[in-house]
Amino acid sequence: MDAVTPSIQSVVSAGTGVKSVCPYCGVGCGLVAWQDGNRVKIKGDRTHPANFGLLCAKGTTLPDSLEEGRLLYPMMREHLDAPFERATWDQALTRITRHIQKTLAARGPQALCLYGSGQFHTEDYYVASKLFKGFLGTNNFDSNSRMCMSSAVSGYQRSLGSDGPPCSYEDLALAETFLLIGSNTAECHPIIFNRILAHQRRHPDRVRLITADPRRTRTAQQSDLWLGIQPGTDVALLNGMARICLERGWVDQEFVRHHTEGFDKLCQVLEAYAPARVADVCGIEVEQLIRATEWFARSPGSLSLWSMGLNQSTQGVAKVQSLINLHLLTGQISRPGAGPFSLTGQPNAMGGREVGGLANLLPGYRSVLSAQDRQFMEVFWKLPPGSIASQHGLSATEIIEGMESGDIQFLWIAATNPAVSMPDLERSRRAFRQSTLTVVQDAYFPLETADYAHILLPAAQWSEKTGCMTNSERRVSLSEQVRRPPGEAREDWAIFADVGCRLGFGDAFGFSHSAEVFAEFVQTTRDRVCDMHTLSHTRLKTEGPQQWPCIRTDGPGQPRLYTDRVFPTPSGRAQFHGWQCVPPAEQPDAEFPLTLTTGRLYGHWHTLTRTGKIAKLRQMHPGPFLEVHPEDACRLDIEDGEIIRVRSRRGEARIPAKLTSNIRTGTVFMPFHWGNLWGEGMSANTLTHGEIDTISLQPELKACAVRVEKIV
Ligand code: SF4
Numbered sequence: 001m002d003a004v005t006p007s008i009q010s011v012v013s014a015g016t017g018v019k020s021v022c023p024y025c026g027v028g029c030g031l032v033a034w035q036d037g038n039r040v041k042i043k044g045d046r047t048h049p050a051n052f053g054l055l056c057a058k059g060t061t062l063p064d065s066l067e068e069g070r071l072l073y074p075m076m077r078e079h080l081d082a083p084f085e086r087a088t089w090d091q092a093l094t095r096i097t098r099h100i101q102k103t104l105a106a107r108g109p110q111a112l113c114l115y116g117s118g119q120f121h122t123e124d125y126y127v128a129s130k131l132f133k134g135f136l137g138t139n140n141f142d143s144n145s146r147m148c149m150s151s152a153v154s155g156y157q158r159s160l161g162s163d164g165p166p167c168s169y170e171d172l173a174l175a176e177t178f179l180l181i182g183s184n185t186a187e188c189h190p191i192i193f194n195r196i197l198a199h200q201r202r203h204p205d206r207v208r209l210i211t212a213d214p215r216r217t218r219t220a221q222q223s224d225l226w227l228g229i230q231p232g233t234d235v236a237l238l239n240g241m242a243r244i245c246l247e248r249g250w251v252d253q254e255f256v257r258h259h260t261e262g263f264d265k266l267c268q269v270l271e272a273y274a275p276a277r278v279a280d281v282c283g284i285e286v287e288q289l290i291r292a293t294e295w296f297a298r299s300p301g302s303l304s305l306w307s308m309g310l311n312q313s314t315q316g317v318a319k320v321q322s323l324i325n326l327h328l329l330t331g332q333i334s335r336p337g338a339g340p341f342s343l344t345g346q347p348n349a350m351g352g353r354e355v356g357g358l359a360n361l362l363p364g365y366r367s368v369l370s371a372q373d374r375q376f377m378e379v380f381w382k383l384p385p386g387s388i389a390s391q392h393g394l395s396a397t398e399i400i401e402g403m404e405s406g407d408i409q410f411l412w413i414a415a416t417n418p419a420v421s422m423p424d425l426e427r428s429r430r431a432f433r434q435s436t437l438t439v440v441q442d443a444y445f446p447l448e449t450a451d452y453a454h455i456l457l458p459a460a461q462w463s464e465k466t467g468c469m470t471n472s473e474r475r476v477s478l479s480e481q482v483r484r485p486p487g488e489a490r491e492d493w494a495i496f497a498d499v500g501c502r503l504g505f506g507d508a509f510g511f512s513h514s515a516e517v518f519a520e521f522v523q524t525t526r527d528r529v530c531d532m533h534t535l536s537h538t539r540l541k542t543e544g545p546q547q548w549p550c551i552r553t554d555g556p557g558q559p560r561l562y563t564d565r566v567f568p569t570p571s572g573r574a575q576f577h578g579w580q581c582v583p584p585a586e587q588p589d590a591e592f593p594l595t596l597t598t599g600r601l602y603g604h605w606h607t608l609t610r611t612g613k614i615a616k617l618r619q620m621h622p623g624p625f626l627e628v629h630p631e632d633a634c635r636l637d638i639e640d641g642e643i644i645r646v647r648s649r650r651g652e653a654r655i656p657a658k659l660t661s662n663i664r665t666g667t668v669f670m671p672f673h674w675g676n677l678w679g680e681g682m683s684a685n686t687l688t689h690g691e692i693d694t695i696s697l698q699p700e701l702k703a704c705a706v707r708v709e710k711i712v
């Protein structure tokens with residue numbers, strides 16, 4: 001099917017605008033959007049507390065991504081080597097429904113699987129969760145948030161008793177020390193970084209930035225102290241800082257004594273982390289380690305910000321908990337300007353956590369492993385007892401294993417492009433080819449993952465539907481529809497609900513508007529940490545975005561969690577968990593002597609489905625490259641700009657070398673955005689491996705062993 005320019009029908013009258021939210025990163029910047037002729041236009045929303053009108057290059061150019069390459073109609077084919085043919089919605093959904101019924105009868109609910117996305121609105125997530133976990137009886141509903149945030153989720157739960165960042169963007173103007181660890185905030189969450197720099201400009205004598213990262217990123221370049229640590233040594237670094245706090249008396253004794261548990265065990269772990277050894281392991285100067293610790297521990301307010309550099313690791317949870325240990329030890333938590341603050345990657349990764357968009361979660365921050373939580377949701381959904389499965393569903397990488405083994409007989413992929421974003425991509429692609437029936441539901445076509453689909457369903461996207469998203473600071477915003485979806489595209493929640501009705505669950509899925517879906521969902525949050533039962537589309541439209549918990553109808557939500565120093569653990573105390581530093585799963589060796597780390601670029605988003613269509617952003621970042629330190633380049637006899645081959649045990653890429661001393665020797669970096677639509681050999685994930693953190697099940701996308709070869 002060719003890309004078609006759809007005919008646009010506005011739902012916003014000329015001259016007015018609606019409130020919306022940028023659908024890229026978890027900063028959750030507010031927009032005002034309106035229709036101008038055939039074009040959607042936007043500007044930053046000056047009243048939105050995330051961005052006060054500011055937008056980065058991605059947000060500014062967002063309307064340019066709406067027209068080109070849209071999937072306008074359902075398409076089907078019998079097998080993966082046949083061409084797609086246009087189908088009606090009825091034909092496509094009948095085929096899906098029959099296949100689900102056949103699979104249920106032959107193999108049971110655990111043979112069904114849905115892989116969703118942090119791009120979903122909360123309403124999309126909720127209906128998908130209700131259908132799969134409730135009415136189909138399988139927890140095999142995971143999302144690309146598994147690749148993004150699941151280590152943060154597990155770390156928060158284990159240390160503080162519940163998921164949910166305890167901090168607020170207000171803290172960006174109150175903290176005096178910022179520890180940016182595993183986060184290239186300047187490029188990946190630019191509006192946050194802007195706010196930090198503005199705060200520092202106002203208080204240059206007080207505000208200090210520390211960045212811990214193997215690369216001297218744009219974030220590190222603008223920091224007061226760069227800790228250029230070896231990849232995978234974050235736990236050693238954080239343990240070393242904690243040990244220095246013990247040695248120098250920088251512990252908040254009152255906080256530790258009255259509000260935490262596990263201090264003695266932590267101290268035993270820290271015995272092995274003498275500063276000199278830590279500096280050696282991390283590859284930094286011991287003076288740098290001590291200075292960073294002093295700034296962090298003795299500051300009136302220390303805020304740590306992290307994202308994928310900690311999460312995407314076989315030690316992801318250990319890294320998150322070691323960071324939280326440091327906050328608990330120094331009392332840098334539960335007060336303004338202080339706390340461990342995870343920056344979510346996707347625009348609604350937080351919403352996904354609220355509605356149970358990971359294979360271990362149920363709506364309202366509930367767990368599939370808890371009999372009480374399952375019982376609550378069964379009663380809420382009017383299901384017979386025992387309807388919700390009591391075991392974890394398959395996580396992202398386990399879905400690949402399920403396809404390989406034949407355990408998965410039906411795969412539904414929505415609003416994500418795993419044929420570019422999965423680790424160990426060749427293996428993932430082979431697994432996708434084994435599928436009996438795969439549905440790909442997306443706004444765009446062509447799409448790398450569509451190569452593995454039997455049925456394509458066109459989805460409405462940003463500006464074409466109304467729904468809620470929650471950003472990194474727990475703020476729920478309503479993103480309103482500006483125009484009707486092109487062609488026959490439909491909202492994701494409406495597609496899931498339609499299938500629910502066709503399967504005979506019409507009483508549970510007869511929603512007529514996303515506002516009804518949201519109204520049902522928020523009732524699952526009543527009296528939970530993420531309580532937002534007072535919110536509705538109407539309230540969000542009239543009063544603006546709100547932070548949860550938001551238990552009053554006549555006042556705003558709560559900017560910070562745990563300000564009473566009571567944590568939602570059985571004892572009410574936060575938990576220290578000491579971890580030993582374990583190297584990444586795949587270590588450099590004689591055959592593959594370099595460590596590859598992967599990441600994002602400022603102007604691009606994930607797998608280029610949107611930003612790849614925007615000329616300005618393509619010019620900004622025309623293609624992938626491999627950052628190599630000049631000393632490594634000299635040894636390998638490669639020059640700047642030369643096309644080189646990067647090999648790992650799983651695959652290879654052919655890309656230009658970019659020589660820079662902003663990366664450690666022995667480490668190379670490649671952005672992960674490009675897939676096969678842009679050419680062969682451009683995908684970073686052909687090189688990465690599928691090893692996961694055994695608690696969060698998040699893959700280690702940040703470190704694998706490679707070698708770089710000159711192409712003769
Ligand atoms: S910072 Fe994130 S949410 Fe804000 S405009 Fe940029 S991409 Fe959008």
